[in-house]
Structures are given as C-alpha cells and as structure tokens.
Amino acid sequence: MRHAHEDPELLALVRRYVTPERRYMKLGGSLLRMRSPEYDRFVRRLSEDAGVITAKEIATLLEGGWRERRTEPLRVR
Secondary structure (H helix, E strand, C coil), X not given: CCCCCCCHXXXXXXXXXXXXXXXXXXXXXXXXXXXXXXXXXXXXXXXXXXXXXXXHHHHHHHCCCHHHHHHCCCCCC
C-alpha cells in the first residue's frame, strides 16, 4: 500500500480528488442529508472530476489508504 505522506504522486491525487471539502467524509450517509445548494455544488464538482480523472489516477488512488479508496469510484461512465 502506498502512503500519501511518502509518495508525491499519490499526495497530489489525494489533494485533487479526496480531501477538497473533506469529500471522502461526504460520500457516506452525510451525502443523503445534504440539501440544496450544498448538495448541488457537491454533485456538480464530483461529476466534473469524474469527467477528468484518468484510469491511471484511479489505479494510483486504489493503492492508497481507505480515504483514497472510498473516494475513487468517481467515474460513473
């Protein structure tokens, strides 16, 4: 398992896709409790990232810890 604090590539991806606004924490039950406009903003940003993340970046995130793996299923396509 790779660790973000030891791996600059993983750290950059974590900062880009995992930790903004504590995204990894919102993908559980708190997403269901969100109301507009917070919900709309969160889903829009998640969707935007899903459109730009690459397969290689997803694979790298899967090599990280639980936060990275929890956030990884961004790509719906």
